[in-house]
Each structure stands twice: as C-alpha cells, then as structure tokens.
Amino acid sequence: MSILFRSSVLAPRERGREFGDAHARQIAMTVSNYQGLFQRVATRPYDVGALGAQALEQIAAFAAPLHEEILGIAEGAGIDAEFIGAINARTEILAYLGAQLRGECSTVVQANPFGAPVTAQTWDWYAEFADTWLTWEIPHADGRLTTTVTEFGIVGKPGVNNRGLGTHFNILHHQRDGERIGVPVHVLSRWILDSCGDINQAMLLCHAAGVSASSVLTLVAAVEGASAAVSVELHPGGPALVFPDDNGLLIHTNHFLAEAVRPFDTEPAAYPDTLVRYDLLRRRLAGRAGLETHDLLTALNSHLGSTGALCCHPAADLPQTGQYATLASITLDVLAGTLQALPGGPCRHL
Structure with a gap:
C-alpha cells in the first residue's frame, strides 16, 4: 500500500x-x-x-x-x-562496515530535446523494508515544493521539485567506499530538490558534497519545450558524469559507466547481474522514438531469476529477511513537479 x-x-x-x-x-x-x-x-x-x-x-x-x-x-x-x-x-x-551488498535499482530516462522527459526506476531493497516507505510532500515558505519517495525517518531518496528538477537514485560500489562517514547520499538527494532550481546548480552541489559511499543520482530537468538529463556517479574521488546517448536515452543500473572510474568498481565482480540488467534495458529501448512511461515500465518488467531481474520478487518458501524485492516503481513528471510511486514491481501495474 x-x-x-x-x-x-x-x-x-x-x-x-x-x-x-x-x-x-x-x-x-x-x-x-x-x-x-x-x-x-x-x-x-x-x-x-x-x-x-x-x-x-x-x-x-x-x-x-x-x-x-x-x-x-x-x-x-x-x-x-x-x-x-x-x-x-x-x-x-x-x-x-565492509558490506558488499548486491546493487539495487534500475533507472531509465528519455530526455527529449523538444519536449518533457520520460522517466522510470525500480527501487529494489530488502523485502523486510516493504512496509517502511512513503511519498512525502514538503512545502516551503517561499512556495517551493519537494516531493520524495523515501523510508520513514530518512529525509529523501528519488524525488522531484516544482522548479523543473528531479532525481533518480541507484547505489554503486567503489574500492574506496567506507573510509569515513561523509555527507549521506540520501541527504544530498533531498538537498538538491530543496535548494536547486536547475540541473547546473544540482551538479555543482554534487561536486561540493564530498561523499564517502558511492551512488548515482540521475538528474532530470525540464522547461517548456526541452529537457536534459545526466547521471552523476558519486564516489569518494569525486563525481563523474554520464550523459544520454544521441537519442536521449540514459540507462543506469549498479555499475559505473564513466570510463575513468571503472577500474575501481567492485560491483561487476561481486554481482555481475548489473551488467545483464543494463544490457537488457539497452536492447529493449535503444533507437526507439516517442517513448512513454508505459514503455519504460514495460522494459523494466523482467524476471530473470534471483539475479539479473529488473522486477524482483522474494522466494515465497524462504524468510523475507535478506531477500531482495522491488519495493516500488517510481516515475517522475518533472515538468508538472509530480511523481508516481507504485507499490511493488512493474509487473503489478501493466
């Protein structure tokens, strides 16, 4: 619910x-x-x-x-x-703590050069957290509005504001992760939505944050008649930027895409399903014009077993603790400043 x-x-x-x-x-x-x-x-x-x-x-x-x-x-x-x-x-x-957890989440954005962007992501996490998330609308005194999907007690995660800016969120893993406790990436995502009015301000804030654990924030911006997107790969050495392909398609799972950071990426060796998920999404969506939200959710609807699944379900005959599940499927309407958080995986909503 x-x-x-x-x-x-x-x-x-x-x-x-x-x-x-x-x-x-x-x-x-x-x-x-x-x-x-x-x-x-x-x-x-x-x-x-x-x-x-x-x-x-x-x-x-x-x-x-x-x-x-x-x-x-x-x-x-x-x-x-x-x-x-x-x-x-x-x-x-x-x-x-030294945890090498399996990556979570798959994100797809279609940034249209002459129209609003289309976005979707799955949020995959442990099944025992299925009842501990919500959508939080946060008005500010000057008329700004932040809307985020987050866990109870955590200030933010993916979201959108009413100034044409949104964020999607995927975890990454880097060799230098965990050397200290830096600015939390969840706080950074929320602060971008609260304090930034355009994608340039958001990228500058990512550069200033000084994180200690890796994640990718896919920033999506829209104004009347155009849209833009960039995946900011946060890591202890500083962020790297990944832009959409020539058709405006930007896909991210849980491995680094920026060439300079790949040698320090620990995810593919531990959980290579991130590569499978990325490749499947690319083949399903590359070269297609006029993508809509339904198309992105359809592309994210794939059940390739316990690993490699874009839409994850815990095994019914095992305890939920320690099993992965797609807790929510999230889409952003950046131009309208709204989002939709659908409980569970895309398969429940097609």
Missing part, C-alpha cells in the same frame, strides 16, 4: 517533529530493521550511535535545515537523534 504524507508546517525543526510524531511506529521499525541489517553484514566492530553522530556532524555542515529536520524527527518519534542520523547515513554505514 502506498502512503502519502504532506507536511503542514514549514520550519525544518517543527516539520521534522510533526513527521516524527505522526510516524513514530514506522520510524522505530526502520531503525530496528537497519540495526538488524548492520549487525548481519558487519565485518568489523562498530558503534551505531557514534557513526550516527558523525553523520549528523556532516549533515549540519552541509545542509543545516535538514540537520534541524532530523533533530525534529527524533524528538517527534522519541528516538535518540544519533539513530535517526544513522538511518539517514545507512549507505555510508553499510560501506564503513
């Missing part, structure tokens, strides 16, 4: 407190699920509270309003702020 929540207060601390109070049970579940995941995959001793505190320091320096919002979420939910910091830095902490 898809949940929509619209904040009714504008100040960051109070907005977070309202959100935390309204969703205390779900936030506690998110914290508990991640504590279990950290324990399950850790290859070194750790203190999740201390790591969360490091994340809060990074967030305060990078995006002070989101730091205030996180403190408010903690107050409203009655949970120590360090644990809310930790779930916002879940990607960074997993890298710090």
Whole structure:
C-alpha cells in the first residue's frame, strides 16, 4: 500500500517533529530493521550511535535545515537523534562496515530535446523494508515544493521539485567506499530538490558534497519545450558524469559507466547481474522514438531469476529477511513537479 504524507508546517525543526510524531511506529521499525541489517553484514566492530553522530556532524555542515529536520524527527518519534542520523547515513554505514551488498535499482530516462522527459526506476531493497516507505510532500515558505519517495525517518531518496528538477537514485560500489562517514547520499538527494532550481546548480552541489559511499543520482530537468538529463556517479574521488546517448536515452543500473572510474568498481565482480540488467534495458529501448512511461515500465518488467531481474520478487518458501524485492516503481513528471510511486514491481501495474 502506498502512503502519502504532506507536511503542514514549514520550519525544518517543527516539520521534522510533526513527521516524527505522526510516524513514530514506522520510524522505530526502520531503525530496528537497519540495526538488524548492520549487525548481519558487519565485518568489523562498530558503534551505531557514534557513526550516527558523525553523520549528523556532516549533515549540519552541509545542509543545516535538514540537520534541524532530523533533530525534529527524533524528538517527534522519541528516538535518540544519533539513530535517526544513522538511518539517514545507512549507505555510508553499510560501506564503513565492509558490506558488499548486491546493487539495487534500475533507472531509465528519455530526455527529449523538444519536449518533457520520460522517466522510470525500480527501487529494489530488502523485502523486510516493504512496509517502511512513503511519498512525502514538503512545502516551503517561499512556495517551493519537494516531493520524495523515501523510508520513514530518512529525509529523501528519488524525488522531484516544482522548479523543473528531479532525481533518480541507484547505489554503486567503489574500492574506496567506507573510509569515513561523509555527507549521506540520501541527504544530498533531498538537498538538491530543496535548494536547486536547475540541473547546473544540482551538479555543482554534487561536486561540493564530498561523499564517502558511492551512488548515482540521475538528474532530470525540464522547461517548456526541452529537457536534459545526466547521471552523476558519486564516489569518494569525486563525481563523474554520464550523459544520454544521441537519442536521449540514459540507462543506469549498479555499475559505473564513466570510463575513468571503472577500474575501481567492485560491483561487476561481486554481482555481475548489473551488467545483464543494463544490457537488457539497452536492447529493449535503444533507437526507439516517442517513448512513454508505459514503455519504460514495460522494459523494466523482467524476471530473470534471483539475479539479473529488473522486477524482483522474494522466494515465497524462504524468510523475507535478506531477500531482495522491488519495493516500488517510481516515475517522475518533472515538468508538472509530480511523481508516481507504485507499490511493488512493474509487473503489478501493466
């Protein structure tokens, strides 16, 4: 079931407190699920509270309003702020703990040179997190509106704003991931939507972030009569940029596409299905004109077994814990400043 929540207060601390109070049970579940995941995959001793505190320091320096919002979420939910910091830095902490998790998510964008872009992605994550996400609408005092699909207690993930800018989100893995706790990529994605009005500002912010765990943010922009897209491959050495092909098609799964970063990519050796997914999407969509949302969701509807699937389902005869599932299929209408978050995989909505 898809949940929509619209904040009714504008100040960051109070907005977070309202959100935390309204969703205390779900936030506690998110914290508990991640504590279990950290324990399950850790290859070194750790203190999740201390790591969360490091994340809060990074967030305060990078995006002070989101730091205030996180403190408010903690107050409203009655949970120590360090644990809310930790779930916002879940990607960074997993890298710090030495986890080589299978990549998640497949993204497709058709950037039309004379029209609005068409976008879709699957969000694949552990099946036990299936009931801990929502769509959050966040009005700002000056009329800006951010809409994001995210986990309860985490400030952002894929999303769109009402100024013609959207983000899709895929995890990557780099040899230098986890050397420290840097700016959380989930915070960066949300801060782009809150603070940027065009794709140039968003790319500059990605360059300034200084992340410690790799992900790719596919930025999509639209104005009347044109659209643009770029995948910003974030990694500890600095971001790399990947642009659409000559037909405006931009595909990303969970391996680096930028030539300079490929030698440091740990994903293909550990989970080569990312290459299979990318190739399948490319062959299904390359050279096709006039793609629409339905076409992208159809291309993402593929069940190639437990690995290589674009649309993932846990095995019914096994415990959900530790199994992957497509938790949501997400499309953006960047020109309208709206998104659609469909529960489960594309196969449920075609």
